[in-house]
Amino acid sequence: MLVSRPRGTSDILPVEAARWRRVEARLHRLFLLFGFGEIRTPVFEHADLFERGVGEASDIVEKEMYVFPDRAGRRLTLRPEGTAPVVRAYLEGGLKTAPQPVKLYYVSTPMFRYSRPAAGRYRQFHQAGCEVIGAGGPLADAEAVALAHACVEAAVPGGAQVLLNSIGCPECRPSYREALRDHYRDRLAELCPDCRRRWERNPLRLLDCKDPGCRHLAAAAPVPLTHLCSACRAHFEAVRWFLEAAEVPYRIEQALVRGLDYYTRTVFELGHPRLGLQASLGGGGRYDGLVEELGGPRTPAAGFALGMERLLEAAAEEEGRGETREQEGDGSGLAAERGGGGGLPAWEEAPPLLFVAAAGGEGVRRECLALALAARRRGIPAEIDLLDRSLKAQLKHAARLGATTVLILGEEELARGSVLVRDMADGRQREVAREEALTAVAGRD
Numbered sequence: 001m002l003v004s005r006p007r008g009t010s011d012i013l014p015v016e017a018a019r020w021r022r023v024e025a026r027l028h029r030l031f032l033l034f035g036f037g038e039i040r041t042p043v044f045e046h047a048d049l050f051e052r053g054v055g056e057a058s059d060i061v062e063k064e065m066y067v068f069p070d071r072a073g074r075r076l077t078l079r080p081e082g083t084a085p086v087v088r089a090y091l092e093g094g095l096k097t098a099p100q101p102v103k104l105y106y107v108s109t110p111m112f113r114y115s116r117p118a119a120g121r122y123r124q125f126h127q128a129g130c131e132v133i134g135a136g137g138p139l140a141d142a143e144a145v146a147l148a149h150a151c152v153e154a155a156v157p158g159g160a161q162v163l164l165n166s167i168g169c170p171e172c173r174p175s176y177r178e179a180l181r182d183h184y185r186d187r188l189a190e191l192c193p194d195c196r197r198r199w200e201r202n203p204l205r206l207l208d209c210k211d212p213g214c215r216h217l218a219a220a221a222p223v224p225l226t227h228l229c230s231a232c233r234a235h236f237e238a239v240r241w242f243l244e245a246a247e248v249p250y251r252i253e254q255a256l257v258r259g260l261d262y263y264t265r266t267v268f269e270l271g272h273p274r275l276g277l278q279a280s281l282g283g284g285g286r287y288d289g290l291v292e293e294l295g296g297p298r299t300p301a302a303g304f305a306l307g308m309e310r311l312l313e314a315a316a317e318e319e320g321r322g323e324t325r326e327q328e329g330d331g332s333g334l335a336a337e338r339g340g341g342g343g344l345p346a347w348e349e350a351p352p353l354l355f356v357a358a359a360g361g362e363g364v365r366r367e368c369l370a371l372a373l374a375a376r377r378r379g380i381p382a383e384i385d386l387l388d389r390s391l392k393a394q395l396k397h398a399a400r401l402g403a404t405t406v407l408i409l410g411e412e413e414l415a416r417g418s419v420l421v422r423d424m425a426d427g428r429q430r431e432v433a434r435e436e437a438l439t440a441v442a443g444r445d
């Protein structure tokens with residue numbers, strides 16, 4: 001053969017492409033059920049975007065970006081990750097004046113990193129992910145974690161694992177960083193060359209180096225959780241409390257820091273037993289400083305990205321174990337396509353939006369999250385308030401989003417085990433038992 005494909009890239013042939021489309025269809029539907037809108041950004045961007053956004057001391061920017069001059073000498077790069085471009089598009093597309101938060105997602109978006117190809121690591125790979133821009137409270141983090149967990153479950157049913165941690169904020173991180181530096185100060189000679197550089201420029205990354213010598217030192221290193229300021233600690237506790245109501249299983253992983261500079265507070269990773277714990281399916285977290293770093297107003301945000309190749313590998317392993325629930329017919333993959341996936345209605349036919357409004361404190365908001373998740377599991381697109389709005393403001397927001405029904409949960413309804421069902425067309429409300437609420441909603445015109 002004259003010319004083969006570049007190292008670290010793949011061709012997706014028809015049978016395989018059918019498996020991709022099936023997983024993609026499930027992910028599109030999930031993001032839409034959670035109230036996200038799709039965004040597509042360019043494959044190439046100005047290199048500065050990632051140098052500013054992801055951080056010059058990150059592995060991606062330091063070693064893995066494809067940077068090249070175009071014919072006019074501009075420094076461009078093939079997109080290595082999705083968050084900085086989505087935030088750029090949010091600012092450039094005027095979305096900061098839209099009702100907040102703005103919830104954006106992408107599926108099977110190609111990413112490029114010049115890393116050493118290995119099992120599950122490619123130079124062109126694809127990610128599905130989302131960003132919630134404009135919401136700073138712990139409910140937004142919990143909802144993002146719940147969605148990431150649901151995405152993995154949609155692709156590979158059973159066993160999705162969530163690892164959770166908090167890495168603090170600009171208030172508390174400097175003192176943690178110093179504690180970490182102190183721990184390593186007299187042992188720099190034992191670190192790998194990369195980590196010696198990290199010690200100077202990005203010490204948090206010392207915790208997730210794979211080198212055996214560095215791992216040994218990392219095992220006894222101080223962890224971020226013990227250095228959180230009181231606001232970050234309260235935020236983390238609230239995220240956990242919401243996740244428990246959402247019935248999302250998670251494990252705290254105190255050494256989890258994530259590779260990109262922009263994270264603040266919550267960080268998380270997704271795994272699956274089919275892939276082994278060292279191979280992450282994806283990850284994400286909160287990044288409250290990035291919008292400002294890219295020239296916008298101070299705006300909190302959170303999101304995650306999942307590796308499509310790894311999701312598909314985990315799904316293939318699962319199918320290989322004889323647990324396939326769907327038959328692929330003639331092998332062309334077309335039979336599997338027709339099912340749409342997951343037994344949910346095709347998203348084009350999704351019922352109208354349901355808004356779950358909170359008329360009370362945190363306990364009520366927690367139940368609203370659980371109710372919205374239950375609605376989405378039944379294929380009903382649902383939204384909750386992530387900005388602590390008053391009930392009146394929530395109803396206005398629900399109308400703006402086009403919700404046809406609002407479930408209203410207050411302290412009294414919570415105590416009585418009921419919920420108010422409000423028809424947005426005529427403003428009429430009736431009280432129903434909580435367990436009947438979703439049946440009542442599903443029976444709408």
Ligand code: AMP
Nearest residue numbers: 120121122125280281282283306307310
């Ligand atoms: P990151 O953007 O580095 O947080 O990566 C998120 C997810 O994307 C990872 O957990 C992987 O599933 C996937 N991923 C990252 N880099 C690669 C790569 N080089 N090849 C294949 N998948 C990748």
